[in-house]
Amino acid sequence: MKKLALALALLIFLGPSPALLAVGLLMTPAAQAAACLPGSLTVGAIPDELTATAADGTSITLTRTQLTHAATIITVGGRTSGVGSPGVVIALMAALTESRLRMLANTGAYPESGDYPNDGNGADHDSLGLFQMRPASGWGTVAELMDPDYQARAFYGGAGGPNYPSPRGLLDIPGWQQMDPGEAAQAVEVSAYPDRYQNYRPVAETILRVLTAPPRGGGGGSATPIVPETTRTVFPLPTGTWVRTDPFGMRVHPITGEWSMHYGTDFAAADGTPIFAIADGVVTHAGFSGGYGGLIVIEHTVGGQRVASAYAHMWENGIYVSDGQTVSAGQHIGDVGSSGQSTGAHLHFEIRDGGSSGTAVDSEPWLAEHGALDLDAASTSACRPSPAGAA
Known part of the structure; x- marks a missing residue:
């Protein structure tokens, strides 16, 4: 029956x-890519807001829009071979530090950046987006850098990254797994303020824990899935x-x-x-x-x-x-x-x-x-x- x-x-x-x-x-049949889906990172329900505490004791409240960008970073990390949870935490630390998880235009440097979906306007040199990447440094075009998915792929880098072999993404940093997460973020971002990233590690870990769905239980049943x-x-x-x-x-x-x-x-x-x-x-x-x-x-x-x-x-x-x-x-x-x-x-x-x-x-x-x-x-x-x- x-x-x-x-x-x-x-x-x-x-x-x-x-x-x-x-x-x-x-x-011709489509070529097969070299990397497989790790399948270890799955985004669950995205809350309307999330409050977490940084290492310096500052309380930070993130909106659903910011958390949706975090979900993109997690999802891209989940389908990028070699990243795993440690790499996603580093990426979240970098995006929290650089933009507070906002897609920032920069109409002063690139007026056309305001024509793309954005969460506000930045003014740091010619930097754009979640990770404040610069077209002048070779990270991509304005159109590309105003795409959250592209920015996440560029940050992770690797042979399949859109910026390979330069500028270097996380997977292009030798021994990044053994580095302090803040140092690994700095190795990608090359910021004038290298000590900022570590402050956001507890926030990044909280975001990953809350947004990542737990493994599905047995239970069965025919209820509509969430x-x-x-x-x-x-x-x-x-x-x-x-x-x-x-x-x-x-x-x-x-x-x-x-x-x-x-x-x-x-x-x-x-x-x-x-x-x-x-x-x-x-x-x-x-x-x-x-x-x-x-x-x-x-x-x-x-x-x-x-x-x-x-x-x-x-x-x-x-x-x-x-x-x-x-x-x-x-x-x-x-x-x-x-x-x-x-x-x-x-x-x-x-x-x-x-x-x-x-x-x-x-x-x-x-x-x-x-x-x-x-x-x-x-x-x-x-x-x-x-x-x-x-x-």
């Missing part, structure tokens, strides 16, 4: 089965690897020949192309489901609203997540396949406002409206994990 109920729920969620008219693909606000949205396939072949809306079903509603969008891509989670969320289904073949359904909170995304037609060994797992935006969750009612390798992708039982909407304008970023296979941890395995 439980399996029958699940099957009925999935039918309600997904509607008529999609398929792809056979097309010849002249695309899903924290996402830190960003991304497109589900690497840039340059896909072609839209069947849009959202009414169409003649390519297999049944019936005039019916197509609740998703079909993107043709080479077999094995990585599929990314479009946002932070919780997997509510990972396994086979009739005509959809290999199917992943993820619940998200985006802009305070519950949303579900669905990814269909993966092969059985091309599903890399499991029910109940928390995932990050841009995480490699599976590979494009052609299982179920499909006549060619492609991703059938759906968005439902309100969650799995909500209203299907056209995914492409939804992604554009929510600022979905384009990723290439090497800009995220796109190595193949071990298949999660699902019935």
Whole structure:
């Protein structure tokens, strides 16, 4: 009975089965990145505010906006191989010191910086953003440095960092793991005031402890999962690897020949192309489901609203997540396949406002409206994990 109920729920969620008219693909499978998702850092619910005490005894109250930036730093650290909790604490210490976890424009040096989303205006030389990085020092363009995700990736650095090999990020500092955290932060920031960072270590540790969700317990049950606000949205396939072949809306079903509603969008891509989670969320289904073949359904909170995304037609060994797992935006969750009612390798992708039982909407304008970023296979941890395995 439980399996029958699940099957009925999935039918309600997904509607008529999609398929792809056979097309010849002249695309190369996306390259696999070298680093894997560590999976040890997961952001939970973000509180409206948090008060913590610095080493000098000063009480610091952070707003939800500041904590959301902290969540970005934690999430980026979690998907960057070699960082771990120690590296995230150092990054939080640096951002607290440099900007008090605010995305600062600098209209005096770069008037155009005020055109990007920001939390205020700074005036330290030509510094910008959370980590007060300077375009003149080679950290990136104004547009790049006004992106919190980019700044976090630049701070962590490493061979996959956007600033490699210079300026050096944390992973480019030899022996940073053995250094005092304040000294490690200074090694990246190269500040004229090197002793400031250590004062914020207790605050950084408090932020990490509060924002990081505890491991999921056993317990089971069918309660709706608690899903924290996402830190960003991304497109589900690497840039340059896909072609839209069947849009959202009414169409003649390519297999049944019936005039019916197509609740998703079909993107043709080479077999094995990585599929990314479009946002932070919780997997509510990972396994086979009739005509959809290999199917992943993820619940998200985006802009305070519950949303579900669905990814269909993966092969059985091309599903890399499991029910109940928390995932990050841009995480490699599976590979494009052609299982179920499909006549060619492609991703059938759906968005439902309100969650799995909500209203299907056209995914492409939804992604554009929510600022979905384009990723290439090497800009995220796109190595193949071990298949999660699902019935």
